[in-house]
Amino acid sequence: MLHHAGPGPRTPSRARYVRILPATLACAFLATACGGGGGGRDDDARPRSGGGVAVSYREAEGDDAEHLAFLRRRRLAERVAEDLNATLRLPRRIAVVGRSCAEDDVPEYDPETRRVSLCYGYVGEVRAMFRQARDPDVPGRTAGVITETLYHEVAHALIDRLGLRFTGREEDVADQFAAYRLLARGAEGRAALRAAADNYAQYAADDPEEGDPSDEHAPDAVRSANYLCYLHGSATGRDREPADGGRLTRERAEQCADEYRALRRGWDALLAPYAVRGGG
Template identity: 65%
Template sequence: MLHHAGTGPRTPARARRARALVAAGVCTAALATGCGTQSQAAAPPTRGGLSVSYQAPRGGDADERAFLRGRGLPEKVAADLNKAVRLPEPVEIVGRSCKKDDIPEYDPAGGRIVLCYGFIGEVRSMFEADGDADPAGRTAGVVTETLYHEAAHALIDKLNLPFTGREEDVADQFAAYRLLRQGEAGRAALLAAADNYDQYARESDPADADPSDEHAPDAVRSANYRCYLYGSAPRRDRARERRSLVDGKRLTKERAELCEEEHRDLRRGWDQLLASHTNDR
């Protein structure tokens, strides 16, 4: 239930998850003033639904925490899903400082989504290194997509949703499903995530590839998001956008011919999965 695979040598997912769960479950004295600081934008953890809290930052994470809180990214995702889906058990989105190799993930044992402050700085530095015109805005898009991806794991867990294939692929599809409903801002966030996966793919050493990884390769995830963007774009109204998405590398003309159908299947699949749980039918 990890999100980004990262660029360095991979630790087995189970070991990484166990380390993160131990860290997420302990509130040390150094963090005592910031542990459990509850946001009012989401349901309190005593009820079903998503809530948000922030732990005090460690080291150089203060700017990342301020960025996250200032833009209200977890609160917006929590509010969107609380409005859309009846979640019978609480799930808490927790912003916190993590160990160096830890990444955002859903912890089923604790019923929480851990969002690492360091991940925010890492993504922003990648956009800055590429000379992006709006690294802060693009980082916010990636963080939003990440939260929806991890929220998908929570929904699958708490609602006992059936699915076929790999759960990580289904979680990516859910992120696209929710973002593509949100107009220009959602489309921009999904494209930022696609570009960020492409950045990770460029920096990865093929020798570190793990054929048993539950995630699709970063380049494939980038291509999938571009395909969903292409397939959801009306032909007449978004002809220019559709042309820009088909670059022959990340999204080929051959794949693009299937993208409208892929997007329809994605939307229909998640509509059916959530049919008995949704508030916005």
């Protein structure tokens, strides 16, 4: 979901990844964004020694203080870091930094600074969309979308920092990583993935004619359908996401178990050299 709230052309897709690495980095293996303003020091600006995922926050500006409080209270970034540090032994540090960002900026991984930036304003934007939709669980659904976004951006960091080799579009692979880790978190993770799928559908509905053939992201509607497919293919019985004939057709649903198995095999293989034994 690339968010463009202001004037000017809208680039499709929620999560914008700043591409500084050469395209040739993406080679052979696996078949889903915040620059700008926001001064102040990091709460934990100097990374600890060793590898792993570390979280810090910069001082919030203006109305962003409410969104920073939401992130701290829910420990969304910290829980993503705890999950990854418990399952992966990462030789290089990946920093996740919460900050106030320039208007229209969205969360991103920047390979130049080697940081994932989590924009406080993005939290407010997602929350406002669920409020407008009269969602019965605005805080929970907002937390789900933010968690999915964090996994997506950390996937870009893993690809960069570990030199992971894959085939296909990096944005699709990062979406698959978000699903891979969320589905490993049980019912809570499934709810977060569903919230992200619904949020992508909201963005698609806001701009039904979106689409730029040169954009590295799939259209929001496609990303929504992909997440529903992974939800469907990873479960059985009553837990299975229904094929409603809309975002998830019956024809697509028949392939979803195979898609999910391929996704899991691919990421298992990519991360095998870094896996913590018994880490889930």
